Amino acid sequence: MLKKIAKKIFPGVSWKNPIVNFVFKLIDPIDYIARSARGLSYLPPYSIRVRSTGVSKECLAMNFYKDGVKFSNLLKDHASLNSESKVLEIGCGCGRTAFALSSILDDGNYYGVDIEKISLDSCKKRPIFLKKNFHFEHLDIQNDEYNPDGKSRADTYKFLYDSNSFNIVFMISVFTHMLTDDVKNYIAEISRILKPEGYCMFSTFLMDHGRNSNTNDLSFPYNESCHYFHNQSMPEIAVGYDLDFYVSEFASVGMTLAGDPLWGSWRKNPDITTTTGFGPDEFGQDILFFKKENEKEK
Numbered sequence: 683m684l685k686k687i688a689k690k691i692f693p694g695v696s697w698k699n700p701i702v703n704f705v706f707k708l709i710d711p712i713d714y715i716a717r718s719a720r721g722l723s724y725l726p727p728y729s730i731r732v733r734s735t736g737v738s739k740e741c742l743a744m745n746f747y748k749d750g751v752k753f754s755n756l757l758k759d760h761a762s763l764n765s766e767s768k769v770l771e772i773g774c775g776c777g778r779t780a781f782a783l784s785s786i787l788d789d790g791n792y793y794g795v796d797i798e799k800i801s802l803d804s805c806k807k808r809p810i811f812l813k814k815n816f817h818f819e820h821l822d823i824q825n826d827e828y829n830p831d832g833k834s835r836a837d838t839y840k841f842l843y844d845s846n847s848f849n850i851v852f853m854i855s856v857f858t859h860m861l862t863d864d865v866k867n868y869i870a871e872i873s874r875i876l877k878p879e880g881y882c883m884f885s886t887f888l889m890d891h892g893r894n895s896n897t898n899d900l901s902f903p904y905n906e907s908c909h910y911f912h913n914q915s916m917p918e919i920a921v922g923y924d925l926d927f928y929v930s931e932f933a934s935v936g937m938t939l940a941g942d943p944l945w946g947s948w949r950k951n952p953d954i955t956t957t958t959g960f961g962p963d964e965f966g967q968d969i970l971f972f973k974k975e976n977e978k979e980k
């Protein structure tokens with residue numbers, strides 16, 4: 683009931699509301715003391731972290747650092763990440779995975795881009811990234827949830843990187859905020875900028891199981907083009923796709939599914955075993971890996 687009232691007063695994401703944002707800023711000093719005691723003083727403040735990971739999960743940075751380490755382990759295990767890998771993170775937010783990667787990658791091998799300026803600017807200021815020469819760039823791309831006044835469009839955007847530049851491109855909780863034509867363009871761009879045999883890892887809500895089950899925390903009752911969505915008035919809040927959509931889009935640009943999908947816990951369905959390595963109350967999305975074919979072997 684309280685949740686329903688809160689949703690009516692504060693539509694969309696809560697951190698966009700100036701009053702809520704003000705309250706988050708009041709929590710920042712307490713958050714700083716608590717996370718400093720755990721050796722995490724270098725992380726961004728609570729009021730910034732909530733933009734990436736949500737309000738409840740981000741309390742005292744309980745999940746932020748741990749999640750980043752788990753994502754980097756997935757990249758090691760399924761995408762051949764090593765200290766020499768040249769990595770692009772699209773939608774890096776305030777650096778959840780970049781912090782973990784800073785102890786794995788050599789200087790200058792990480793590039794992070796995002797459309798949400800406050801989170802991105804926070805990355806640019808973190809001393810740990812300055813020391814490591816990590817690169818961050820703001821993309822002024824329009825998205826109703828994250829950058830409503832953006833000047834460029836995700837469905838036609840060309841990344842400013844040369845073809846065959848990266849060993850790994852990854853996205854955590856980014857396609858979950860993007861509509862069909864935007865995702866199609868990003869997939870084509872990802873294939874272009876990946877080196878042959880490079881990997882793409884991304885998280886998503888796969889619609890193949892439990893799209894409308896009432897055991898879910900989330901349901902996706904609406905459908906347009908290839909995307910399913912949760913909120914009719916702002917689809918970008920939570921978007922899902924079928925596995926077949928990804929398989930055929932990646933195939934059209936020379937990339938194939940690398941390994942089985944890793945199933946997340948967002949469905950709360952006991953019949954679907956979680957295989958991402960995240961616990962039931964941790965990061966809940968499904969995770970996929972695609973590999974770019976080696977032209978010479980074709």
Ligand SMILES: C[S@@+](CC[C@H](N)C(=O)[O-])C[C@H]1O[C@@H](n2cnc3c(N)ncnc32)[C@H](O)[C@@H]1O
Pocket residue numbers: 733734735772773774775776777778779795796797798801821823825828836853854855856859860864
């Ligand atoms: C839920 S947050 C996740 C942030 C970060 N990946 C993490 O794991 O903490 C979603 C992020 O996707 C970014 N985003 C949304 N649409 C995007 C687009 N078209 N291109 C790049 N980033 C985008 C948002 O600005 C936001 O930072």
